[in-house]
Amino acid sequence: MNISTISLALGLSFSFLTPAAIAQDRSEHEQFAREIYEKVISIRTARGQEKVPEMVEYLVGQFKSAGFTDEDIQITDYDSDGEHTQGLMVYYRADGTPKHKPVVILGHMDVVDALAVDWERPPFTLTEEDGYFFGRGTMDNKYGITNIASTFIRLKKEGWKPNRDFVIVLSGDEETGMVSTRAQADYVAEHIDPEFVLNTDAGGGVLSDDGAPLFYAVQGAEKTYATFELTVANPGGHSSRPRSDNAIYDLADALRKIKEYKFPVRYSDLTLASFKASGAVTPGALGKAMRDFSENPKNKKAIAILRDDPETVGTTGTTCVATMLRAGHAENALPQSATATVNCRIFPGVGIAEVKEKLEKVVDNEAVQFELMTDVTESPESKLRPEVMAAIEASLSARGRNTPIIPYMESGGTDGMHYRIKGYDTVAISGAWMKPSDIFAHGLNERLAVDAFYGGLDHWYVIMKELAGDE
Known part of the structure; x- marks a missing residue:
């Protein structure tokens, strides 16, 4: 039960509570996810900083603490436009012989840079204020990283045993040269050959200006x-x-x-x-x-x-x-x-x-x-696979949001394009629900509603279980 539910039930006001005090009422997993979020936001993984390896080191430590082994974790080094960056791949392996081909889940660790002098709050410090989390990457894409990483760890601690492999593939220069992206896509095609690819970096629920859920958007194509x-x-x-x-x-x-x-x-x-x-x-x-x-x-x-x-x-x-x-x-x-x-x-x-x-x-x-100035990648549209749509429906149902699921074409670009051109159906399905007016990716004062952060933490948990649970 969240704070708003408690306040309605008891007729109480919690306006005197600080965000830190409210956080203490969160579940253990919610608090753990917030800790990851706060840490990765603090690492300035922007062009010119060469901080992606620091973020990789931190995430690897979290995965190993949860029981993932060296054999489950793969770190790769790249030179992207003269800068050192890294990619990270983490395998959640099937129990015994897999019954289905693997599923790859994408995200990117780098961000567009932000200058503190331009922001109202420090861009590389997670700030909770007025019902929002502020900071560079709160939306693009460190929420996606936090969500899928904490879900892997949550499932591992619970002892869940899927009937297929899942592989997190995190790139280090999606916002710039995409050198790591291309190399990872080549590796995935040659060594993993997934059934399909999911992406944390786009899609998600759309809210009206007054906060009512309108529809869930699935990114099936990119410009x-x-x-x-x-x-x-x-x-x-x-x-x-x-x-x-x-x-x-x-x-x-x-x-x-x-x-x-x-x-x-x-x-x-x-x-x-x-x-x-x-x-x-x-x-x-x-x-x-x-x-x-x-x-x-x-x-x-x-x-x-x-x-x-x-x-x-x-x-x-x-x-x-x-x-x-x-x-x-x-x-x-x-x-x-x-x-x-x-x-x-x-x-x-x-x-x-x-x-x-x-x-x-x-x-x-x-x-x-x-x-x-750029290498150009023209990618085709992806099919919306029935099993993926069913998993999204299950995730929405678990949150009581039985809204329409609508495919769309992304005006921006993501890692997904490099998997589409290799023939893999690739769709982006973020766990966040947002108002269009709250989207400040790449801009000043990037933010994500606190309710959207916590409300989406079960998203990948449900989807993974739907795609690889007992038949």
Whole structure:
């Protein structure tokens, strides 16, 4: 029974209790999961810090304390863009001869960096305040890591014996080069060959603004991730002698044109089905736009509404947006170069060459040079396997949330794409339930509702038992 249930039953107010005092009323497993969460949030596993090995060491210690052996744990080292990182794989082995092929469960240990000067709270300290956990990675993806790691440990301590192997596969540079991701996917395909792959890094329950459960989202496809650098070079000169051409101005003009350009509307059977189902339970104008678009993807009013909402714009087609800038070399000199990073999320079926060609045409300035900075992975849609859907339904039922289960296409990118291209059905099914307005992944003051953290801790526990329990 949680605190809110107790207060309702007894007519008491617990407003005087601190988060630490409330935590004492949590179950042993809830407290243990929170300890893991607090520790991994504190490790700054961002680019340039080389802290992933520290997180690996901590997690390995927790797994070994629970009874996992050296044979169950595999640590791999990688060089990702000149930085040292690691991957971690942990096997929960079947009892005797497995009755089914293994299931791989993905997550990533690295995070996008956060600067303390920009945040309202220290980004690498778990802060519980106003009903939320704040900190970098509280959502992306250290909640997923905490949830699946604590579930493995919980089941091991209980002595559970599955009828198939489960393998946690944690990458160390998903937010950057994905070197560990690619290598792990190669290893999994060659040495494990799972029946399917599950991912902690997307999906999950969707709440309305007033907290009512709307539907459970299953990520079954991803857009293609591609990053370009746009560079303008110039002879420069003294700032007291301005030129008619200026690298910064030329680049600014190019970025303005990219901002104003809208890529053509795209859709697939999956995205139309997703809009139809989510529109049925989404209130207001946005829900109507979803339904209208699913019936007629050429509906201009619906398109305008969907493209004006950060939660749905990416599902309607390719997007490209400026994310970084660098220019000039001195305050009293004309810039000799100016460079912008433009990140694109490309709709499945639209090739990278087509996007680059369109951007160059939109910019219409030969002085702006385009360079593709990323390895591009175009992945197919995954099937929603009946046994996985049944396991999700069981997890939802255990929480009393018998909401619709809706597939969707991810506008972002995850490790899952590298398993899809190898032919494995890969779906992301986080245990968290969130309001769209609470999603601050990669941004300032990232957070996860305290209720979402604790409420999702049985998610993987139920799913694993459903997928590998007694028949």
